[in-house]
Amino acid sequence: MNGRLFLISGLLSILLLFSIEVLSQDSLAKPKPKLIKEVSGNFRGDYRYFPDKALYPDQQEQYFSMVFQPEIYLEWNKGKQILKYTGFARIDQYDNRSTHADVRELYFQFVLKKWELSFGAKNLYWGVTESNHLVDIINQGDALEGFGLNAKLGQPMIHFSWSPKWGTIDLIAMTYFREMRFPGKHGRLRPPFDIDYSNTTYESDMEEYNPDLAIRWSHALGPFDLGLSHFYGTSRLPIFTTSDGQTFSPHYELINQTGFDVQAATGPMLWKGEIIRRESKRKLILALVVGGEFTFSNVLRKGIDIGIIAEYNYDDRGLESINALDDDFFFGMRFAFNDRQSTDMIGGLIVDRNNGTLRYFAKASRRIGNSWKFSLEASRLDNINDQEFLYLIRNDSFVQISLAKFF
Amino acid sequence: MKTTTKITSVIALGIMAVAFVPARTGLEIAIAAEKSDNGWGNSTNKLTMTLTNRNGQKTTRQMHGYSMEVDGDGDKSITVFDTPVDVKGTASMTFTHKVGDDDQWLYLPAISRVKRISSSNKSGPFMGSEFAFEDLSSSEVEKFTYKYILDEQLNGVLCHKIERFPLSKSSGYKRNIVWFNKENYRVEKIEFYDRKDALLKTLTYSEYRQFLSKYWRAGVMKMVNHQNGKETLLVFSEIKFNVGLTDDDFTQNALKRAR
Incomplete structure (x- = not known):
């Protein structure tokens, strides 16, 4: 775990305890506030098998790992005060980078x-589409949990949310930036080069302490869900720089990103769209995803x-975009059996319109x-074009079996 | 003179008779039933759902709900799942509308995401139970056409027996037969006929209690599926009214916080 984050979490906890003290004194005049306490979570075992030959030395064919996700929820003063903690830890059989822990949530x-x-x-x-999450920008992706960046690292922030008649306004000040981390040399689904996190550079002079700011308006208006957002701060996605071609260092630019997301329900059809405009000193990009x-x-x-x-993805970063959804169609099928065991299935394919990846x-x-x-989970990469970022992980198709115990 | 008086009284009696004749058309009964429940405001409850399969094996689910009456439209409600533990904290929010599709969202805590769900799914089962979504959503008068059948005794209670026909094409039913208690318009029993007009399910209401000296709420709802032999029992507890819920408690932020 990142030492500094841990320190911040610790300080925050002390602060929280202090504020609880103050607040509970404040409410002494009223009837004694009822405390609701819930502890829950899950343990999970994952077995992952990679049928294709590893591209890089030290990579394995099969991996066992264990995941622990605890949650503690406290609520008092009739739900007016809440303290929530969600933790995450994975122990990986081979890769010590993939063995990691994170505070997904710890807030008052x-x-x-x-x-x-x-x-x-x-x-x-934030956002509505399935194949790509363009508008979603607040949390750093946990690249150790998969290339799709669906798992997110906890983001320290002060968050104000106000819901008048005409929607919801969110104001967010992010106080500390979290770097993206990739699997180490014993892991799969990683680039071939060494990443030197000690030489990470930032466009901002304040480095990871640059205060990132975001504002969002969202509204559910009859069958429509609308969202308009703006973010100013350090980009969540790194650019890699190298001096010797062997070791790469992440660099994080300052960006302005405006995003718009919309969803409309017409009977059994849900229409979805997201569009972003991202500007850095280096370049201006536009990306969108539309479908239903x-x-x-x-x-x-x-x-x-x-x-x-069905969704279509466009990104004018082209092959530079890390998820390679630059000119791609997504087709998927979802089954919900609605049985007492809640059996669900989803499957899909993403095809690049230009190079057939x-x-x-x-x-x-x-x-x-x-x-x-x-x-069960399976992922297969086929016919990967050698210009795509995915080419670096072209042999990392896998199947995974998991068993989780909830408490 | 005498005759005139006689005639007048006969007319008067006639008018009184008309005035005291209970509502006769199915629509009038449905409107009267809705009216009798107007003004309940807002409430919370806990709910235990027991699923029983053909072999008598039982599975239990727990949830709790918040609901609020909306002037001139359908109700707003939130249902939060407590068990099974893997879906704990999952919550759904529904804005029922008198006309058109309802609005529905689902909060999935594992991915901190609120998703809108297509609400045209009316006939599908709720959580693997014998209740379809349409059986649990508030039955607004405007969602059906009606036909009065007759007044009859049901377990010693005099009831209006009416037929109602869902207007929505996505309903799983051709028709329902509903028994309204003649005295207080609470629903005692519903028979659901599938699209082929075969009897599919029977829902019986029991353990009614009156709240705020006006509103009747069933403590137990039992759904029997005649075609697959399965049963679902809903037991309501801790029903509370006037809990101070407002529109602010039915936003996406509130849905994320719902516990």
Whole structure:
């Protein structure tokens, strides 16, 4: 774990305890506030198998790892004060970089009718589309948890949210930047070169302490969900620089990013779109994703819902974009069995319109008994064009079996 | 003179008779039922759902809910899942509308994401139960057409028996038969007929309690599926009214915080 983050979390906790003290004194006049305390979480074992020969030395064919995700939730004063902690830790059989822990969330929240004020590390998600998350920018992706960056690192912030009649306004000041970390030399799904995190550079003179700022308006207006956001601060995605061609150092630029996301529900159809304009000193980029999902519900009266998803991705970074969704179509299919074991499946493929690069994925999960969950995941890379970033991980198709115990 | 008086009284009696004749058309009964429940404001409850399969094996789910009456439109509600533990904290929010599709969102705590869900899915099962989504959403008068059948005794209670036909094409039913208690308009029983007009399910309401000396709420709802032999029992507890919920408690932020 990042030492400085740990220190900040610690200081924050002390601050929180102090504020609880103050606040509870404040409410002494009222009836004694009722404290609600919930502890929950899960343990999970993952087994991952890579059928293709490793490209780089020290990489393995199969990996076992264990994941622990605890959650502690405290609420008092009729829900007006909340303290929430969500932790994450993975122990990997071979790769000591992939063995990592993170504070996904640790925040104190004060709630009053139309507004919320939070201090601490939070996970905020913005956006609507399935294949790409362009507008989502607050949290750094946890690249140790997968190339799709769906897992996010906790972001320290002060977050004010106000919900008048005409939507919700979020104001966020981010106090500390979290670097993206990639699997180490024993891990798969990584670039071939060594990454020297001790030489990370920033455009901002304040480096990782640059105060990043964001504002967002969002509104649910009948069948529409709209969001308009602006972010100013350090880009979440690194650029790699090298002097010897062997060791690469991450560099983080300052960016201004404006994003717009929209969703409309018309009967069984959900229309979705996200567009961003990102400007740095180096360049201006535009990217968008548009598409939709059609749901056939209760198919053949068997209670099964089948969703068909289609999206188009464009990014004028072209081959420079890290997720390589520069001119790609996504087609997916989702099955929800709506049975007592909550069986779900999703599968899809992403195809590059220009060079034919193909990515397939499938995921399925099913509850066993009352508190266990079994899941399967597969990812396949095919016909990867040697100009794409994905070319570096072209042999890292995998299948994964997981079993989780919830408490 | 005498005759005139007689005639007048007959007319008067006639008018009184008309005035005291209970609502006769199905629509009038449905409107009267809705009216009798107007003004309940807002409430919270806990809910235990027990699923029983053909072999008698039982599975239990727990959840709790918040709901609020909206002037001139359908209700707003939030349902939070407590068990099974892997879906704990998952919450759904529904804005029911008298006309058109409802608005529905789902909060998935594992990915901190609120997703809008297509609400045209009415006939699908709720959480693997024998209740379809449409059986649990508030039955606004405007969502059906009606036909009065007759008044009859049901377990010793005099009821209006009416037929109602869903207007939505995505409904799983051709028709329902509903027994409204004649005295207080609470629903005692519903029979659901599938699209082929075969009897699919029977829902019975029991353990009614009155709140704020006006509003009746069933403590138990039992759904029996005649076609697959499965049953679902809903047991409501800790029903509270006037809990101070407002529009501010039914926003996406509130949905994320819902516990």
